[in-house]
Amino acid sequence: MEQKKQRAAQWFEELRDIICAEFEKIESEDVNNTAPKGRFERKAWQRTDEHNPTGDTNGGGGEISLMYGRVFEKVGVNISTVHGYFSPEFRKQIPGGEESDGQFWASGISLVAHMKNPHVPAVHMNTRMIVTSQHWFGGGMDLTPALPKTEDTNAWHEANKACCERHGDVVDYQDLKDWCARYFFLPHRGEERGIGGTFYDQLNTGDWEKDFAFTQDVGRTFIDSFPKIVRRNMFEAYTEEDHAKLLEKRGRYVEFNLLHDRGTKFGLMTGGNTEGILMSMPPEATWLKKPEGMMPVNDFLKKAA
């Protein structure tokens, strides 16, 4: 298991480097843009473990990579490899948490990109490996266009479908697609956050090599498919109205992440790294849309009378 942990953690770091390099390359390609090209900045953080019965507080840590660019208005890529003991309450909620006396190890990569051009969708990708007395993988990727385009939507779902089908003995594409649609849903709006993609959790088929190969392929599929969507749309002209739609859509993104996202809520409630967790917040968002049916007060009173 130690070797498996090491290979997973190494892969998440390698994937981070591939993604950051590709995103910086895209920034450089926007040659007619007078704004400076974006470059990632980085920061390390340590996790304090508060529930280790020996009093050891070393809980691992992570690295935040963040870029404010001219194509990527704001993109954060977090990797982390943490370990220690879950709190007594939390270990009950996690598979194998009680059997391991709360001891856990977790490593993963998490990415959110908010794009400058409203024609380029926002994207989220995350993969992780968790170990308690059990072990499993989880993750997925989903796309949030403000101005959905059939070509991009189809390409995104096709790439995810092909990835899942390459690992047909590990996952079922339709399951992961449905799970994604159910998860990224705002019940108070009756809306999905975006157009979905894939979502999986507690993946353990009994063959770690196969599960890991699938998890790696999720990352490779991301880096193969998302940049194509960016390059197809990043030069497209947009209006003020398009930009206003982007900012309203980002308001929904904020609502989902703060009201519903398990990772965000769990992280913030249990003393996680606030900066890393809230890197998913958009650079700018609006709540400007009037509810339907609002009318000048005089008209309202006349209608009521």
Place this chain on the structure above:
Amino acid sequence: MEQKKQRAAQWFEELRDIICAEFEKIESEDVNNTAPKGRFERKAWQRTDEHNPTGDTNGGGGEISLMYGRVFEKVGVNISTVHGYFSPEFRKQIPGGEESDGQFWASGISLVAHMKNPHVPAVHMNTRMIVTSQHWFGGGMDLTPALPKTEDTNAWHEANKACCERHGDVVDYQDLKDWCARYFFLPHRGEERGIGGTFYDQLNTGDWEKDFAFTQDVGRTFIDSFPKIVRRNMFEAYTEEDHAKLLEKRGRYVEFNLLHDRGTKFGLMTGGNTEGILMSMPPEATWLKKPEGMMPVNDFLKKAA
């Protein structure tokens, strides 16, 4: 009790009218502003009661008043008078909820104003009366300046203090001030949302007239003190940097309301009026601040080596 309910509901409506008139007056006073003066629009909504054992779905309703102005960038004033039956799970959490078999009545006013000029603080005010097998008042008001000014902070706290002291046999000012500071706190940021004010709940001294008189005075204190702060600051010049601070502060406001505010969470999770509840969202907010200690990746790698 029926008469008391009617008097409370009538007061909340009267207070709404006083507030809307005063805010529109302020909009008109910004005479050198080339933007059009704001005027409130209004909309009524009905609540569907889903837990009435007789199947009656009439659950009361409310009115949303909303203004996008040149002084008040976005201000929402909600009044509502609702009744019906709490869900079996919820009635356990509410005083007197089980004894009334879930039956309740509630009336209140709730207001959030986000101001155009970063020198004018955002404000929140809410008062309500609730009836189950018990009955009580709750509410309060708090101020959120992006650029705090001692004169305003002092005036705000003085007004709240004087109000509480006029009702010394009903409330204790320091209690309400401390409660407010505890409630409007973002643990994941280690920050208060603003500079506080007053917060009270489950107020029932046994003398309904006195409790109601205090609740009315909270509203009158609001309309006496907040407009003065607006008029003192609304003409002050501000820089782009000031405006950027306002937008970051509003990001914190969003975090508090979606992560922590009981009313928002409860309302959204139980099928409340989404439009009314989320009227508290600022017109525009940003998450642009870099975490401290971020550095160019090359410097990061050199430092790590």
